[in-house]
Amino acid sequence: DARVxxxxxxxxxxxxxxxxxxxxxxxxxxxxxxxxQTMMQGLELLAYFRNRAxxxxxxxxxxxxxxxxxxxxxxxxxxxPSEPRDSAVYFCAxxxxxxxxFGPGTRLLVL
Amino acid sequence: GDSVTQMEGPVTLSEEAFLTINxxxxxxxxxxxxxxVQYPGEGLQLLLKATKADDKGSNKGFEATYRKExxxxxxxxxSVQVSDSAVYFCAxxxxxxYGKLTFGQGTILTVHP
Numbered sequence: 001d002a003r004v005x006x007x008x009x010x011x012x013x014x015x016x017x018x019x020x021x022x023x024x025x026x027x028x029x030x031x032x033x034x035x036x037q038t039m040m041q042g043l044e045l046l047a048y049f050r051n052r053a054x055x056x057x058x059x060x061x062x063x064x065x066x067x068x069x070x071x072x073x074x075x076x077x078x079x080x081p082s083e084p085r086d087s088a089v090y091f092c093a094x095x096x097x098x099x100x101x102f103g104p105g106t107r108l109l110v111l
Numbered sequence: 112g113d114s115v116t117q118m119e120g121p122v123t124l125s126e127e128a129f130l131t132i133n134x135x136x137x138x139x140x141x142x143x144x145x146x147x148v149q150y151p152g153e154g155l156q157l158l159l160k161a162t163k164a165d166d167k168g169s170n171k172g173f174e175a176t177y178r179k180e181x182x183x184x185x186x187x188x189x190s191v192q193v194s195d196s197a198v199y200f201c202a203x204x205x206x207x208x209y210g211k212l213t214f215g216q217g218t219i220l221t222v223h224p
Binding site: 031033042043050055091093095096097098099100101102103105 | 143147153154155156157162200204206209210211216
């Protein structure tokens with residue numbers, strides 16, 4: 001049963017530190033999405049890629065967030081420097097046509 | 112732009128009760144419609160979908176019918192179980208943005224024994 005995997009599952013860091021989250025999409029899926037979920041804002045789309053090319057990153061704070069796909073099996077989301085307001089659950093999802101399959105998320109706490 | 116509106120939550124029911132979670136949408140063109148479910152501590156999972164008007168999506172006893180005339184996609188289940196306790200998200204895809212989804216705000220469902 002193919003699944004999206006994300007690492008780490010949990011991350012606690014201090015303000016100002018760099019955070020890197022990784023996602024392995026389902027093999028063969030050509031679209032990858034990054035979301036952030038908080039109680040206050042709900043589910044927000046940060047960025048998405050098709051065939052490894054970024055299509056839209058308008059949901060990301062540009063000064064501190066960056067998203068890349070170094071290859072078809074890896075997507076990364078980096079925050080540098082991290083701030084307490086970045087504390088959230090970050091989800092990666094992959095898809096082939098219109099259905100998205102979500103990973104289990106990375107729970108980030110910035111102190 | 113596209114938008115999805117879900118009924119206000121949270122929803123609390125007793126086991127075996129009938130469930131309805133309302134969802135309405137605004138979109139140009141002919142979107143596909145989805146219900147996703149999120150269990151505690153997990154990512155979202157596709158529950159069901161419908162790709163054209165009058166289609167009915169169904170899975171695990173849940174059903175939703177794509178109603179173009181009322182721009183709605185209400186989720187129903189005839190008899191809920193404690194294990195159905197989760198957050199339910201209605202979503203649409205405009206079929207032109209490479210699978211990009213527009214989500215509703217989510218509805219928390221709690222089912223008591």
